[in-house]
Amino acid sequence: MHLVIIGNGITGVTAALTARRLQPAARITLVSDETTHHFSRTALMYVYMGHLRYPDIKPYEDWFWQENRLDLVFATATGLDLQRKELTLSTERILSYDQLLLATGSVSRFAGWPGQDLRGVQGLYSLPDMARMSRDTHDIKHAVVVGGGLIGIELAEMLHSRGIQVTLLVRDAHYWASVLPKPEAELIDQQLRAHHINVRYRTELAELLPNTEGHVQTVCTTTGEKILTQWVGLATGVTPNIELAKAAGLATDRGILVNELLETSAQGVYAAGDCAQHRQPGAGEVPIEQLWYTGRAQGETVAHTICGQPLPYRRGTWFNSAKFFNLEYQTYGRVPVVPAPGEESFYWQHPTAPLAFRINFRPDAQFAVTGMNAMGIRQRHEVWEAWLQAATPVQTVLQELGAANFDPEFFRQHEAAIVRQFNEQFPAQPVTLKRRRGLLRALQLNRAAR
């Protein structure tokens, strides 16, 4: 079998590694026009900030690919012939395949603003984007970032590291309002203020005006403000990269349409990761998932199907994490911005330090926990996975909360304060904290769940 994978991001690479494991004899080719070797997209910011060099964000050393017989082709896939099962490359090479995986990722999404193509205006998705940003922000004093999501704050942090003054435009009344409840967002706002980022909430981009040389100079906002600037970062989201799929005649919508086996409309052609759009997403799940973790999970799943072990894609218990300047965030299960009907939300915040903890649960379903947010506190993935899978009552979770503590040694433990406040808020069934931090209990829970 010759498996060709277009895209060497986390999805394509995970699929390649899994396929190599399942079919040691298969010929596997990875095609990418971004880099020869796989790199961690989420780590681009650290290269810009000088924490790491480009080679440091490659998850595998260069010998790895050859030793595992994974052929790397550095070229753009310009054409796809579904009948003849052939791929045309920018190098004019024709690559024939038995199975094809499209893991083409995303492209930055712009809203069609006047002036969005001016020099000094860009998104941040790819390595070339980062190189361009690095060049264009040399020696500048001020930049505007548009977008109140993960990439928006990332851009602000990157620019801040070079001493560039940043104005951040956020459409909603608080940061990441589509995902975070307000109290958590306010902790992030504290971070923004501590790092002297000027945030304009309820403000969108209206228009970008150039100077005489065609370089962006003025940002006009929907509130009528005109901001003089030298560089503009657009972080208003990404959209599936479906150019090749569309031209080849595959069924597409916003993304490349796939069934639960991640099969596209053509036989032997699959799509996974950012570029795939699920025809029937699971309950409460979105049709297009654009996360590192979902990319990895989809890549692994699709490789099974490709290798003759059909495996439907199941998202599993939701989890995610991020870091906003110095504030870490972890979430397990579902925590909507406002609790779903029938759901209660318990929120604890440290009186002074940027630490917070939220648990959602359903009083009408034996108080089963449904999700949690942790800000500035690390939580153990396995333990939460087990609790959420078992629909564990919130009282049991709080009693055992120490088992989920993943903070390093000597860090102050806040479980007692959390439980105390829970008992004040929900006095009907008081909880006694039974367990402080410990690996032993976490292992026991883990074993019990297995």
Next chain:
Amino acid sequence: MASAVPLILTPPPVPNTPGLEKALLTSVGLGLVALTTVAFDADAQRAKFSFWVALTLIGGGTLGWAWRHFGQGPAGVRHNNLWLRGSTGRGAVAWLTAVVLTGFYVVLYWFSSPDDQGNFGPLNQLVHALDPFSQALRHKPSDQWFLYGTFYTLAILVMGGRALWRYRHSPYQRVRTVSVMFFQLGFAFLLPGLLLAFQRPEYYFSYFWPLKYDYLFPGTVGYLLKDGGPGLGVFMVFWGVVMSFVGTPILTYFYGKRWYCSWVCGCGGLAETAGDPYRHLSDKSRAAWRWEVRIIYAVLVLIVLLTALLWLAASGAVPALQPVADPLSRAYGFAIGSVFSGVIGVGFYPLLGSRVWCRFGCPMAAYLGLLQKHFSRFRITTNGAQCISCGNCSNVCEMGIDVKQYAQRGEPIIRAACVGCGLCSTACPRGVLNLENGPREGRYQSSQLIHPDSLRILS
């Protein structure tokens, strides 16, 4: 869209150093110049004065700078421009620092032994500048090793202050830094000095065989028993034997190698403080790992054989050994004790990172590493499937462990080399890594939330 060379990043300008920081760094520079003049000053009084002025400028300037640079503003990981600055990114400043450090070690080891007139060569004035302090602490005049010990301790204390500010957001790092400062000042500087003042053998209770190899050599044991007297001398020998063969395995069983390497040891103490700006420079490649395994266990075998040989020779059972034993132990002292641990180990900090000696050469680290890998409750746990392969953990690993190889596979990190400094956990932006002691059963168990590929990554 495809470009032949995907990424040539023009190094961006590093932001200007603020005025006060610049002034404080200038004070450090002036201090270094003043220290150099001491060596060439014929006037002993003036040299003494310059010496203390120099130390004040260097120490005060460094602490002041660290307080401004790391102690102000929001607490958190501060790695901006780490690889872009010449001083920490193998630039001209780093090379200059390495040459100066290496040169100092060469002079110290081979050109500063006192002659008949008590002249310590190029270091003479520096050594004598410490005479009053040495008299006060040790009741004897200063020598080149006292000068070295003083510099070493000051480096750990001053740069320890810097580390405390830099890592003020992490209680683990704060406690650990205070620990290495405490053990250096108390156990490796003041206590040995006081022992001398009481005319007892100068003994370091924080160093053990096989790092401090001669502590179990017949010559040293005999000398300790004789000069230490029946009480203290016996206790010193007893302490050395017990710590090497009983204390070390027990402590390593419960806490891993870290109880020693990043909490107590002076070499580790210097690496964690003065070497902290260079920790990321360690080589993470598989090739470097292979060299590490080849060299470090060879050194361990060498010192075990040498020790056995010396005892055999001392016993008189094999007379033929008598003439070779002494030259062999001196050869080890020269090649491993001086060149490897000092000149290369510390001199090359700014180029190869802060743990070259600990990683490639230290027999104690090899011994602790074997215990840690096979007889310990210690491991670094990976948090489920949260790893994003960003590489920050590998970057800060001073021992050159490619931590992300384990983290991205959801595997616990159990490596002989790991000294448990905890920086991978501190630097991780997603809360993935945690140093833990726990049951040995299932210690290698991977996370069920990620399905590690069984490809040859770590072989």
